[in-house]
Amino acid sequence: MTATEPAADQAAPPAPAPNPPAGLLARLLPADRVLRRLTWITLVNTVGTGLGMTLGAVFFTRIVGFPVATVGVVLTVAGACGVAAGVPAGRLSDRFGPKPVLMVLLVLQAVCAAGYVLVRSLPLFVVLACLVAVADRGGSAARGALFAEVLAPDARVTGRAYLRSVTNIGLSLGTVAAAAVLQLDSRGAYVVALLVDAVSYAVIAVLYGLLVPVPARTAAQVEEAVSGPNPALRDRLFLAVTGLNAVITLQFMMIEVGVPLWVVRNTDAPRWMVAGGLLVNTALVIVLQVRATRGTEEPAAAARIFRRGALLVAASCLVVGLAAGMPGWVAAVVIAAGVALQALGEVYSQAGAWALSYDLAKEGAHGAYQGVFNTGMSGALMLGPVLITSVVIAHGLFGWALLAAMFAAAGWGMTALVRR
Template sequence: MTSTAPAADRAVPPPPARSRPARLLPEDPVLRRLSAITLVNTVGNGLGMTLGVVYFTRVMGFGVGAVGLVLTLAGACGVAAGVPAGRLSDRYGPRPVLVVLLAAQAVCAAAYVLVDRLAVFAVLACLVAVADRGGSAVRGALFAEVLPVDGRVAGRAYLRSVTNTGLAVGTLGAAAVLQLDTRGAYLTALLADAASFGVIAVLYLLLVPSTPRTPEQAARSAGGPNPALRDRAFLALTGLNAVVSLQFVMIEVGLPLWVVRDTDAPRWMVAGGLLVNTALVIALQVRATRGTERPRAAALVFRRGALLVAASCLVLGLAAGLPGWAAALLVAGGVACQALGEVYSQAGAWALGYDLARDGAHGAYQGVLNTGTSGALMLGPVLMTSVVVAHGLLGWALLAALFAAAGWGMTALVRS
């Protein structure tokens, strides 16, 4: 018998249940594509970052001091690249600019295997840094363009979780190369890193939609001064975010030196701490974006993160002079506290970086914001070695005060 029930009263079949692996993937198809691109990129980065210095010192025979000087010079070049790259993305669109930078990075990274002189290494390292840091600014503008306005911060958080996953996989691959310790293994890994840049350049070109620039948009972006450099509030935001970005140098440079030199905690706590940080960021970064929908709320989230990082400094500083088991507990607690602070401060900074930018100029604003972070990462190692670790608990307390001041300063800035 044919049913006579109104259409509105008929049962609507439930949507098909998604498998557990599928539930881990975002529903937005653009974000899924960006996730795949990010995973390829960061696996390659995990290989390159871990093995680059070892290759040029152990295989090529360059002095440690010379390699350090080259990398410092390359870092300075990278700092200078963010602002012009962001302006170019506003004029021509972020996707074509990013593709050009990635292609250049692929060529220069592949040329590492042909290096036989320090001067050539220095030139290539500077070019790679320019492409890398410029690309970071352009990616921020690309996310603003291809992700929905109410999903930008959550999208970036998901991509950051993917980034940490990719880096972990790449680092495991690098560990296998280090165990083999042959010239062929190093060359293969470096070429794989270079190939990853070429692959993602093609993927960005083919998979990520992008809105073409109109002649009016291009002319407006090309003319006049950089709006972000004339925006005093945004420059202040950039400075405060740069201060809190020192936490990355703290966990990568300050923590290993402190654990090995000044505490009785087991040395494996260095690697264990980094793994804990990675795992917590993967698990919590998306959740930490909740409540960042408005600038004042985002500033509060940023402050919460900065204060957690400040607390982690004090916990780590107290580990000196304690028995090994007690020092290990404090190191673990400090790393966990820093990871919580990292996810909150990053979520707040992303939201404010987009909310306080002028429409149509996200490239310029992301370029300035990334330049501040790059500057902090370049100067941070000197601060960690000469001030924090060198002065023990007092040094950690000074760093904690710096983080706390930046957190409170952000809320005051946004209120004003």
């Protein structure tokens, strides 16, 4: 960055590419040159993530030989380290710029992910897992701040929505590739797949540096952003919004942990509905996420869209809970309906949350605000599995009703809060 370039939020929107893609790609890829570059970077990243996410736990239990419970504890500890990384990563992004911070964290993630294949001892596993989690969650905060810099203010939410659709496509492709590795079930296959995941982080670090231009801030703007205490931690409204969004973030653990366990343990639906439900969710998010951002331009409207999503997710909890005790094919249909409702709620709640995370932030301090916002989400993702299993699954339909009440309260609370 140079100190003579204009501020990020005062910069003109990036000009469209002089030679936009032709044919089908022209209809699928965005016209904005920077967003199109971010699309390819996101695709490379998430294909690798799909591989690592699917195979990591299996590798450490089946190939390395750690007990399942041990792996679970290590990943929980790593998750706690990741929660602690969001705020400082966001603060560093305001001081040094989000792009260099993100690139450093991606390189760290690449090195540590590659180190997984050398793990033979538990202490090394703990250290690498914690560093990977720190790089991942800190990178999320820096990435959110980067989007605020490189995308025009009125294109941030739709841009994130588009990239989230791309994320689901990439994760699906990575998961399909992981299925082939699981079928081969050899150490060599697992090692190659994990190294591909590690290389993907290194590749996108380079691509961010080469392909994504970042308007720099003046020295005075940098000093204003980082002087004094973290502004996001002193912003009570933003902290409350972060907390309500953390509640809604539990929906990801609901769909990834709660629904699979409920299908297998408490319903007569065929077990393939575990995969079927995830496919329904993924497909709907890919198709609907960008459309769900319409109308999020003002904070009050974004809060109402968030509430709509929260109420849809609450309804999905009740529908999924009702599947217990029904005949197999009826239970399968009910589960599919519940997952579809959750996907609709997910795209609306995420669109509203993204808009609020940017609109309520202090300009020039998006790193600090995104760091706090992502920390709330990380905390929910860390605690979610325990909450889902010990409260929801353990108490049946009553547990699902409690979860629905939490989501509904978060939705109504958000509109009341933002109205102030």
